[in-house]
Amino acid sequence: MNTPWTTESLYEALRSDTSVDLEGIELSLIGGVDAIVNITMHEHGDLAMHMAVSGEQIFVSSPLCLASQVKDRAAFNEACLRLNPVNPLSNLGLQHVGGEDLYIVFGELSSRSPLPAVVEEIHALADNTIQAAEAFADHLK
Amino acid sequence: MAIWTKIITLFRGAAHEAGTAVVDANAMRILDQEVRDAQNALLRSRDDLAKIMAQRKIANDKLNDKKAKQAEYSNYIREALARDNRALAQEVATKLATIEADIATEGKIIGDFDASIAKLQTSARQAETVITRLKQQIDTVKATESVQRAQAALAAQHAGTGAKLGTALDSLERIKQRQTERAAQLEVAEELGRATGEDADLQRRLAQAGIVPGEASAESILARFETPAPRTIGHDGMPQLSQPGIASKSS
Numbered sequence: 244m245n246t247p248w249t250t251e252s253l254y255e256a257l258r259s260d261t262s263v264d265l266e267g268i269e270l271s272l273i274g275g276v277d278a279i280v281n282i283t284m285h286e287h288g289d290l291a292m293h294m295a296v297s298g299e300q301i302f303v304s305s306p307l308c309l310a311s312q313v314k315d316r317a318a319f320n321e322a323c324l325r326l327n328p329v330n331p332l333s334n335l336g337l338q339h340v341g342g343e344d345l346y347i348v349f350g351e352l353s354s355r356s357p358l359p360a361v362v363e364e365i366h367a368l369a370d371n372t373i374q375a376a377e378a379f380a381d382h383l384k
Numbered sequence: 385m386a387i388w389t390k391i392i393t394l395f396r397g398a399a400h401e402a403g404t405a406v407v408d409a410n411a412m413r414i415l416d417q418e419v420r421d422a423q424n425a426l427l428r429s430r431d432d433l434a435k436i437m438a439q440r441k442i443a444n445d446k447l448n449d450k451k452a453k454q455a456e457y458s459n460y461i462r463e464a465l466a467r468d469n470r471a472l473a474q475e476v477a478t479k480l481a482t483i484e485a486d487i488a489t490e491g492k493i494i495g496d497f498d499a500s501i502a503k504l505q506t507s508a509r510q511a512e513t514v515i516t517r518l519k520q521q522i523d524t525v526k527a528t529e530s531v532q533r534a535q536a537a538l539a540a541q542h543a544g545t546g547a548k549l550g551t552a553l554d555s556l557e558r559i560k561q562r563q564t565e566r567a568a569q570l571e572v573a574e575e576l577g578r579a580t581g582e583d584a585d586l587q588r589r590l591a592q593a594g595i596v597p598g599e600a601s602a603e604s605i606l607a608r609f610e611t612p613a614p615r616t617i618g619h620d621g622m623p624q625l626s627q628p629g630i631a632s633k634s635s
Contacts (some may be wrong), residue, residue, distance in 0.1 A: 277530035288555030295530040299520055302527035306551040338532055341539025376552035
């Protein structure tokens with residue numbers, strides 16, 4: 244795979260390639276200047292993830308929790324930083340979304356990654372997000 | 385990397401304005417500028433490199449010319465000495481001295497050029513690395529921004545309904561609920577299964593008692609042939625079926 248994916252080409256490939264197993268994964272393309280792929284993980288409680296390709300990178304993001312759902316931000320931040328190095332393939336992050344701080348679990352991979360690697364990333368990210376939400380239960384309201 | 389500091393500063397600025405896109409357009413402008421600067425620097429050092437390599441080639445050609453002259457003049461001196469023409473040898477030797485001095489100078493100049501070339505090649509490689517990293521940074525910011533914009537749009541959709549932006553917590557809740565539902569379904573299925581089982585047992589006993597039609601057993605069929613009893617009007621009815629019960633009792 245030498246040509247890098249674009250958001251659109253990756254979406255089309257995921258939709259049309261019969262060799263990839265997308266059981267329980269619903270995809271939809273949201274067009275626009277910067278298109279993104281909406282991913283609904285039916286086997287992960289309909290977790291809504293997003294994927295976008297830009298240049299050399301594929302960015303997949305999953306919403307963990309809102310900052311307003313956290314009991315003690317400082318303690319939670321520390322817990323996140325401590326979990327991050329042991330979290331396989333995914334990272335924890337904080338973003339300002341729609342006027343609110345949102346903790347995310349995200350992964351990045353090369354836009355030249357083969358399709359199975361992308362699917363694996365999607366699965367891993369969903370698993371990690373749900374596991375993180377479970378692990379952080381004590382920190383959340 | 386200084387670029388990190390710049391981005392962090394921009395984040396700090398943007399975080400206070402509710403609803404602003406993550407890294408505002410400023411960040412992209414700064415990153416774009418950085419890439420342009422680095423690319424210009426790279427082009428400049430490549431130009432310099434080309435110039436110096438050309439100069440080195442000229443110097444090297446000159447050096448080769450001088451070396452050829454050196455060999456030529458050395459031969460002349462040997463020849464002149466062989467013919468005992470010391471005066472001529474002396475004259476050529478003077479010229480050879482100048483040539484050898486020139487060779488030393490050119491050699492030094494070429495050495496300097498080589499050092500400059502090595503330095504420029506290193507800085508070009510570094511510039512390339514910087515550009516690659518900056519481009520990655522830009523890609524990350526752009527991808528993050530697209531995703532963030534989409535999430536913000538989702539949040540905006542929820543804003544009117546009073547619902548919160550869906551997160552993993554909601555999903556986790558849903559998973560738990562589904563698990564509970566599945567467990568409940570299993571329980572119901574199990575209960576149903578047990579009930580059907582009980583039903584079947586009752587049916588069997590009813591059939592055995594001859595109250596409801598059961599499967600015709602080999603014995604009941606045999607019994608039908610052995611006792612050519614007068615057939616009742618309801619030929620499939622109770623009298624006939626009561627026989628297996630009796631038969632089973634007697635056997």
